[in-house]
Amino acid sequence: MEFGWTKEQEMWRRAVREFAQKKIAPRVREIDTNHHIPDEIVKGMTDMGLWAPTVSEAYGGEGMNVTMATIAAEELGRAEISLALPVWYLVEASWGYIFERYASPELKQEILPDVTAGKKFLGIATTESGGGSDIEGVTRSRGEQQPDGSWILNGEKVYISGVKESQRIGGIHMTLVRTDPSAGHKGFTFFAVPLKDNPHITPTYFENWGRTGISTGGFTMENMPLDDRYRIGKVGQGFYMAMEGFTFARALIGATCVGAAETALNMGVEYIKQRQSFGKPLSAYQGINFPAAERFVDIETARLLTYKAAWMADQMYEKGTFKHKDIALYGAMAKLRAPIMAFETFNEVANWLGAMGYSKEYPIEMGIRGVRSYSIGAEGGMNIMRMIIARELIGGEYTNPRQ
Ligand SMILES: Cc1cc2nc3c(=O)[nH]c(=O)nc-3n(C[C@H](O)[C@H](O)[C@H](O)COP(=O)(O)OP(=O)(O)OC[C@H]3O[C@@H](n4cnc5c(N)ncnc54)[C@H](O)[C@@H]3O)c2cc1C
Structure with missing residues (x-):
């Protein structure tokens, strides 16, 4: 068992974090207000190789595996907590990968180079x-x-x-x-x-x-x-490809939630250390620091589930050591935990900030609004995750709603 990052993974995380914190984080409010990702950010993402990085170099991508794509998703979520840009990223990284796996060489040549160049969606x-x-x-x-x-x-x-x-x-x-x-x-x-x-x-x-x-x-x-x-892909293969794409995308959703929640928690921790109430900083009260400790653990739990799903997917694609149903289980577990965890983190931090937490002075409300889309729908609602998990735990023949 190896919990460390490789040198390559560390370098990739550092590079994406530096880019995202410098070029994206300061513009989150602008993205949310204008309902638009600025062209300079699209261009910067292209230069960083962040559009569909899972697509192979032959089509202009980086040929990255699921873990590397997940690292970038976490860093984009950390920077862009309204979660709009991370959605664009994760749709292309996951479905672009599925597209390359199944489309004909001619179709790939027609579509993918423009996608990886940020010129097509x-x-x-x-x-x-x-x-x-x-x-x-x-x-x-x-x-x-x-x-x-x-x-x-x-x-x-x-x-x-x-x-x-x-x-x-x-x-x-x-x-x-x-x-x-x-x-x-x-x-x-x-x-x-x-x-x-x-x-x-x-x-x-x-x-x-x-x-x-x-x-x-x-x-x-x-x-x-x-x-x-x-x-x-083949005629009749669509449903299976959809399930494969959902699983990949769910790992990336888990990572964007982890990144965004960590930003919120760090923001909240800085605040409670400074803000005085009844003669002490808020952080001295267990009514504040116990929930902080809980959120800290929740973030780490979601991170572990997310990277386990990503790691298992890489093992499946690279070595064939897992089947899709194994990864589907971990993808569903990550998707079940991470959006709720992120929502609760944003919500908790809003409490700590008091009235400021309810104002647009702080970006907390953008996070709450953004992350809620992941638990309502996007790549499957929460009960669908529970259905996948229950099916693995109890058995399909006992849990199939159609029987
Ligand atoms: C912001 C956003 C972006 C999206 N982007 C895309 C996209 O790019 N492409 C795309 O194809 N879709 C997209 N979706 C749609 C998303 O995939 C769906 O919202 C999701 O699959 C749920 O479908 P539904 O909204 O129709 O809810 P329904 O399927 O009608 O379900 C309603 C509720 O019932 C629950 N439910 C359903 N069946 C059961 C059951 N058997 N037992 C218990 N509970 C159940 C669901 O979990 C959900 O909470 C997006 C959604 C959102 C919110």
Whole structure:
């Protein structure tokens, strides 16, 4: 067992932290207010190799493994506590990896170099108006193959990150549709759907109350013709690819929560050491320092679960020593603990700050709003994590809600 970092991991963490603290942290309020990630930050991320760093060098990426991607996610969360930029990062790092694993060489060549250069957006679209948790039960979007091998796509996706960004700079959303209605979860296929300048796409937008620097929207596909080369992976493989991508993304979400929560806790600790009440600093009272101790442990717990999930994923991809279901379990555990832990940390620190904690003088409210998106939805709600964990603990045959 080895809990230390390698030299390479330490250097990467240091480099991302330096960049993120210098170039991103001072601009979090601006990102949240303007609902936009400034172009200079996008450019800086490109120079740092932070767009889809998991994509191989052949397509302009860094060929980083899951642990390295997780380290960067933690540092971006530490700097950008509204969690908008970390979402953009983690969507591309996780789904970009899945895209490279399954797309054809021609499609990868067409899409990935622009994604890793920060010039195009790569998103994920599985959720529909009927719900996001039960993909197999509620997905209505359809893909029908034509006699010449091409496809016609119809349907609507909702609550999708990056629709505005994709409309602005171009790119694709990995879009899950049903291609065989009689095949249950084996009847899904992924396609790379370009949203920009696409006459068959009608975008919609939602106004979120958190992580506002990246848009959330949706899109309708109406009789959209798509060449077969835009298919990602095999016909019928989509559901499994979705589960694999969710697992990867959940580890990264865990890391962004750990980084953001640590920023909040450090901010709070500095404050309680200075602030005097009843003749002593707040930090001298156990009503304050016991919750601080609890949050400290919670952060470390979430960090351990997160990096274990990342490490296991690397073992699976590099050595084949774990199966996806093992990583899915740890990804779900990290996703179950980390967003709640971060929310509670922000909330606790707001208490310590008193009235200041409720004002926009402090960035705490941005963290509370941002991190809440992770427990409500994004890459699966909390009960879906509990379902995955219960399935592993008790057995699928005893916990399947469809039986
Ligand atoms: C800010 C934001 C960005 C997002 N970005 C994307 C994106 O880029 N791409 C994308 O595809 N989706 C995205 N989503 C959607 C997200 O994946 C869904 O919100 C999530 O899957 C939950 O689906 P739902 O919101 O439809 O809730 P539902 O599926 O309707 O579930 C509602 C509630 O019931 C719970 N629940 C469901 N089934 C059960 C059960 N069997 N037992 C107990 N409880 C249950 C859920 O956990 C949830 O709390 C985003 C969501 C948010 C909030």
